Amino acid sequence: MRADVDVLVIGAGQAGLAVSHELDRAAVEHVVLERDRVGATWADRWDSFRLVTPNHTIRLPGGEYSGTEPDGYLGRDEIGDHLRAYADSFTAPVEEGTAVESLRRDADSADSPGSAGSDGSGERDGSDVFIAETSTGRLRARRVVVCTGAYQREHRPAVIDEIAREVPVIGATEYRSPAATPDGTVLIVGGGQSGCQIASELVHAGREVVVAASRAPAMPRRVDGRDIADWLIDLGFFDQTLADMPSPAVRFASNPLATGAGGGHDLNLRTLAADGVRLIGHVTGVDGTRVVAADDLAESVAVGDGAFGEICSAIGRLCAARGLPVPGLPELPATELTAADPPGLADLGLVVNACGFRPAYDWIAIPGIVDDMGFPVQENGASASVPGLFFAGVPWMRTRKSPLLLGVGEDAEIVVRQLAAR
Known part of the structure; x- marks a missing residue:
């Protein structure tokens, strides 16, 4: 042939x-x-x-x-x-x-x-x-x-199908804007890069937003006036190989939280909470009238905080190794974030599945x-x-x-x- x-x-x-x-x-x-x-x-x-x-x-x-x-x-x-x-x-x-x-x-x-x-x-x-x-x-x-x-394929956990029997559900790629979102509280399942960016946009538009957090790393948008991406390039972050990682499962892990909206600014669970987003642990199901969430918000916050600190420390070490002045390194507040009550199904206008892709x-x-x-x-x-x-x-x-x-x-x-x- x-x-x-x-x-x-x-x-x-x-x-x-x-x-x-x-x-x-x-x-x-x-x-x-x-x-x-x-x-x-x-x-x-x-x-x-x-x-x-x-x-x-x-x-x-x-x-x-x-x-x-x-x-x-x-x-x-x-x-x-x-x-x-x-x-x-x-x-x-x-x-x-x-x-x-x-x-x-x-x-x-x-x-x-x-x-x-x-x-x-x-x-x-x-x-x-x-x-x-x-x-x-x-x-x-x-x-x-x-x-x-x-x-290529939206990851849709079984719990999403359970929720979809009660409340409209869309994937992150189907979300368009606050104006195109039905009235009512919006629950975003998955606190990765897309989910957090969508949550930030919705809350700034005056919407009631709940984020079921996931264990996503956080990082500052800029350090010493320089974009974090430039620091990460210098650190060799983007040149890491799969062999450098503890497990091949890193391919399913969330990317560090970041946004280019509004000229670029910090985005993490703490900034979302400060803006009025209600945070809960990961969703495990529904009990007939309410969403059920695990008691693991603190663990998700700790993962984000830890990554933020590690990146800043690495920047400090890089500057010291190059004989450059170590810039002022940002720190996240140490205050504990308290989980909100999971939303009632009757209050939800929409659920956004932001659990990533496969x-x-x-x-x-x-x-x-x-x-x-x-x-x-x-x-x-x-x-x-x-x-x-x-x-x-x-x-x-x-x-x-x-x-x-x-x-x-x-x-x-x-x-x-x-x-x-x-």
Whole structure:
């Protein structure tokens, strides 16, 4: 079976576009299939969404931020505009509105001369033709790079379904604005980055908000007038690998709490409480009339406080090691936060499920490509079991920054280097 294209790239977000840019530079024939439009995933964020890292950390190859606000935080629509301009800058071969519904390989195809598994002399190169069934028809590719985003499926604990029988529930990607939110108290289940940002926006709009906290690390927005992201870059935080972490489960852990709203400011459980958000422990169920929450708010606050302190201490050590003056380091108050009473179901107008996301590669009909947590088994983006299959934009693929605008370009370069060498 002869391939229709040398390399198929699936997804036209930052990962897919970075891969396409590098393939273009290496003169490797390819096509990018995108189920919606370029950068569409960012449109799933709420109306006022902004990056949580400064604009200058947009470091896509050939698509770095070059605007007038390097220390600002692009808004949702601006991020999409940036990605579309990036695609246009090198005429990325993107076919929008083309969803890849399944991907499989045809092992027999590698036996025919001139096919995807042959170098034209009848010698096998170890790979098979991949067959992608798409919304516009079948496509055959010699190699495939899967760039479908950091996480693809909303994590919906069983307790959310229990609550949904009594109160309207939406996912964090369905939330748009306070004006579009039904009357009544809003319960946000999950105190990670998205949940806390949504809670902050709602409470500042005058809404009654309850957050069922989770154990998310906190950090200051700025230290000594410098953005925390710049400090973290200097500390090597974004270059940490999965091997540096105590457990692979870190891939499901919350990112440090941050916001780019209002020019960027501190955001954590303590700032939410000071703004009037009611905090409770994690939700365990409903008892018929009320939400039931665990008595573990103090543990969640302690995790956030501890991370805040550790980051500040690390900045102090870094400055001392470099012979620089140690700046004044912020401290969180030591006061205990008291858990509120869980809300009554009759008082709730809406529940926002902000429990994070999980990987979803079940549409790839090739056994053994993911581990027991659902993440691709790979090395430098190359599948450990399937020659010719690659990934980019995967959390912790190489480092902590692998899926980020800051680091996905580095991974794309490494993936394409392998593709160009074959």
